[in-house]
Structures are given as structure tokens and as C-alpha cells.
Amino acid sequence: MMCRTDQVPEPGEGQDVDATDAVFTSLLEDSAEELYEEAPCGYVSTLMDGTIAKINATLLAWLGLERSEVVGRKRFADLLTVGGRLYHETHFAPMLQMQGAVSGIAMDIKTAAGRMPVLVTSKVKTTEEGEPLLIRTTVFDARDRRAYESELLRRRTVAEEARRQAEADRARLQEALAVLQQNLLPAELPTIPGLEAGSYYHTASPDLLGGDFYDLFPLETGRWAFFLGDVCGKGPQAAAVTSLTRYTLRAAALHNPDPVTVLTTLNTVLHERYTSGDPRYCTAIYGVLDLTGEHVGVHLASGGHPPALIQRTDGSADYLPTPGGMLIGVLPQAHFSATRTDLLPGETLLLYTDGLTEARTGPQRERYGDDALREFTAARPGHGPQALIAALTGLLASFGTGLDDDTALLALGVPAPLPTTVSES
Amino acid sequence: MSPLTITTRDAAPGPVLEITGDLDYMTAPELRTAVAGLSLTAGHLLVLDLAALEFCDSSGISALLAARNVVMEHDCGLALAAVPANTARILSIVGLDQVFTLHADVSAATARTSARH
Secondary structure: OHHHHHOOOOOOHHHHHHHHHHHHHHHOOOHHHHHHHHOOOEEEEEEOOOEEEEEOHHHHHHHOOOHHHHOOOOEHHHHEOHHHHHHHHHHHHHHHHHHOEEEEEEEEEEEOOEEEEEEEEEEEEEOOOOOEEEEEEEEEEOHHHHHHHHHHHHHHHHHHHHHHHHHHHHHHHHHHHHHHHHHOOOOOOOOEOOEEEEEEEEOOOOOOOOOEEEEEEEOOOOEEEEEEEEEOOOHHHHHHHHHHHHHHHHHHHHHOOOHHHHHHHHHHHHHHHOOOOOOOOEEEEEEEEEOOOOOEEEEEEEEOOOOEEEEOOOOOEEEEOOOOOOOEOOOOOOOOEEEEEEEOOOOEEEEEOHHHHOOEEOOOOEEOOHHHHHHHHHHOOOOOHHHHHHHHHHHHHHHHHHOOOOEEEEEEEOOOOOOOOOOOO | OOOOEEEEEEEOOEEEEEEEEEEOOOOHHHHHHHHHOOOOOOOOEEEEEOOOEEEEOHHHHHHHHHHHHHHHHOOOEEEEEOOOHHHHHHHHHOOHHHOOEEEOOHHHHHOOOOOOO
16 A cells, blocks of 8 residues: 555445445444444443432343343442442542542442443543533443453462472471481480580581591490491481491490491491492591590500591690501501590590681682691690580681581580689679 | 682593692582582592692582592592692591591692502
8 A cells, every 4th residue: 555655546446445445334333333332342321329320231141131120220330249339439439539430440249140340441521611421431341351360360379289298298308308418417416424525517508418427326335335436428328328338337346446446337337238330539627535544545546537636735736646546447457547645634635627728718719728727626626525626616617608518526525623712803 | 708710630540630729618518519510531640649638628628539539430549649638638537638648749649540449
């Protein structure tokens, strides 16, 4: 059609247009009345008090009523459900009075088949002087729209229910993992006369069971066994090895508490259990505390574990080397070396896993390291195991995201004697 | 933290894997995959060139041990070449310096005529 402007009109074109108009005219004959009655929406006109003065066939069909039952006999509000009537009275009518028009309000009308959701728009017709004459209202069928909204709502409910279920499942899993994790560690350290003990466990991830473990438990009178170690890897497989390791160590210690013998037993058990496929092994320090003598005797052995550290009373700290102690569970025959030392009053023996020394620190993200740990420990006053654990807990917290592995700490020490002289005050 | 890259080349006694970057919990499976993908015949010597290894944690050690298991199953040998000081220290702490054969560099490792461990 756009390019026609430049063309010479063809003969007879005007006649074609006239013919089309004639067809439209015949189609739209008695258009106003027809359109009003059979419109795709309901029309209703009421007096200012709501009395229905005129209503179209579409709306009457929806209502299932005869014109004679409605016109002059019912008010618009009578067409609504109870809820709709209430809303009409409290909101719709006042708004209409104030604003002269209300648009697109969702309500339900009463029909022969029950209720039918509709959207109602009303406008007040006024005289030229502005006096209200009557209210014209259109009523749109909102059944499909309401069904669509219900479907949306239903889907949202389903999605929310699924999310709630997923969260509940996750919470239950975390609870189970926490219980398993607790099973790998003593609930609390035993109280031992003449000895102070402290421990700390940092979990890198609540979802991944850690592989670090420690324990402290009694042997015969005056002798206690302790161990701390690290199973390679994370997750359920590591936790299974940790569990096996912990109970093997406890059982072996009761049979024969000698440190090398206990670690050798553990080595045999782990090596046999995990001999094929993925190697599963651990590092551990196991030892015995002898509280029967003048000093607390320490006899310990290490299997591939970072050396224990002793905080002295003179402001120094020394590693307790156990050279050549091998990873536990790798070889059928493994070598472990034992060492002995005495803990004097005020001295603390610290066992740790490499989460501490391998943590990344500083702007260069360097490993914290053995030397830093020794210096840190030496610089703390010898206030006993629990004070040292508290200081190290603070140190671990200061690493922030640099601490990316599980870390276990176990400190054992002899309380310093009470001062014999009262300090000046 | 550096990503791990593993390049393979062949030397006279057997394959040489050059391991660059961090060998840790995240990357250790890559070494296992690389070793599993080697075609080893009895008597070969697998050399792991660690000159550019920046970090090795317990998972890395585990992968080295897994590599050792694989080569032993094939009746082959394993040698570690140019082990960085910090990793050598860890191997010594865990007693594995007695288990692995260590060499100063790859040429020293491949110069060995007997591949048997």
C-alpha cells in the first residue's frame, strides 16, 4: 500500500473501496446495540445507589439471570459473592466516590455454576455541571487469568517446598557429619591429677569430615596414653581411616603401651586394610605419660608426623625430634623411632597437625612454618597447656582464609607450682 | 597458589614426567591420571622431575605413593629427580626419603642403567 501514492489510480479502484466499506457496513449494521449486548465483556449501568438500570446480554449470560430479574431489582453489589460485596462496600464504592473511576479490580461474581473471577472497571458519568448521574461498569472474564495465576502460585509453592526439603536434607546431613566428626575426637579430655591438658580442633569445612584426630586416655595407674595424628585426605574415606586408626591405637595401647609397638601395630592394620588401590595412610605421634615419678616422663614415637614442641619455663621452645619415623600404613615393614623426655613443672608438650604450620600467612601467602611456631610458642609465658591452646587458637583465627586445612592441637603439661611468696601488691 | 601442569617425555630408561606448580588436594588427581595413562613395560624407570614443583602437601605425597604403587605393579622403578628443599624436608619428616629413590636432577636419574628399584 505504501508505494501506491506515486502510481496512477487504476480504473475501478474507487469502486473497490466503496464495495469493501459496504461489506463492513453490513457487518456492523445496528453496531451500537449489537456491540453493547454481545460484547466480549459485561456492561452494566447503575444509578448512584447501585440499582441496575441497564445490563448487557453477555453479563446476563454469565450470571444465568433474566433481564427482568435484574434491572430495577438488583444492585451491582448483589451480583458479587459475599467477599466481593464486602470489598465493594469497603473499598470499591468509596474509591469510586472519591476518584470518579476505579480500574481493574479483581472480584468474584455469583453465577449459576458458582463463582466466576472477573476484573471490574467503573466510571461515574456526570452532568455538565459535574453532578454524578450514573455509574458505568465493565466486567471482564478473568477465569483464565486467575487459573494462570493459581498455576504460578502452585509452582512457586512446589519450588519452595522443594527448597525447604533440600535445606532440611542438608541440615540432616550436616548433623550426621557433625556426629561422625565428634566420634573421631574425645567429647572432652579426661581430668588427670597433676596434669593439665588442652585441645582444639579447627574444621576447615563443615561438609568435609576432617582427617585429624587426637585422644588422651588412661593406661594402668599413673600412666596415660595420648596421640594426635592426621589421616591423608578428606571426606568420608578419610573419616573411615581416622575411625579405624583411633580405635586401633586405643586397643593396641591397652595391649602393650610401648610407643614403637603401638605404631607398628597401627601400620600393620592400615597396610593390610588399604593394601590395594588408593593408598590410605596417616601420620601420628603416640606417647605415654608417666606420672608416677618425680617428673612427668614422656615416652613417644612418631610415624611421619611433624615433631612435638616443648614450651620450656625459661622462655624457649624446642622441637622433640623423632627422625626417620615413617608414614603409617605405606609399607609392610615401617620404621618408627621413639624418644624420651621429662616435663618439668610449668613445661608444656604441644602436638599439632600441619594445618597450623602449612597455613598461608602475610601478603606473600607464605607458609607459617616450623620456625614461626617455635618462636610464637617461646614468646608466650609458660601459663600451661590451656593458655597455650588459647593463644594458638587466636593465632589460627588470625590466619583467616590462609588456614585452609583442618587443624588439631593437643597440649599436655605439668602445672607450675604455686608461688611460695606472695607477690607485692 | 599455582596450577599444576604435567608434561611427559621419553628418556632412555622410560618416561619422564615434568611436574610444575602445586601438587595438593585439588591437583593431586591429575598426577594419578597422568601416571595411570602411561604405557609402562617391565624394567622401565619412571622419573618424576620435580624441579619446578612449588608445593606438595599430604595429598601430593599420597599421589607420589600411588605412582609408586602403579610402577611396582608393572615391575618398573620410580625415581624422583630434583626434589625441592621444602618437599625433601617433608619427605624426610615422613620417612619417605627411605622409600623413594632421589636424584639431584633428571640426567642423574636417567643415567642409571638398572631401572629396578
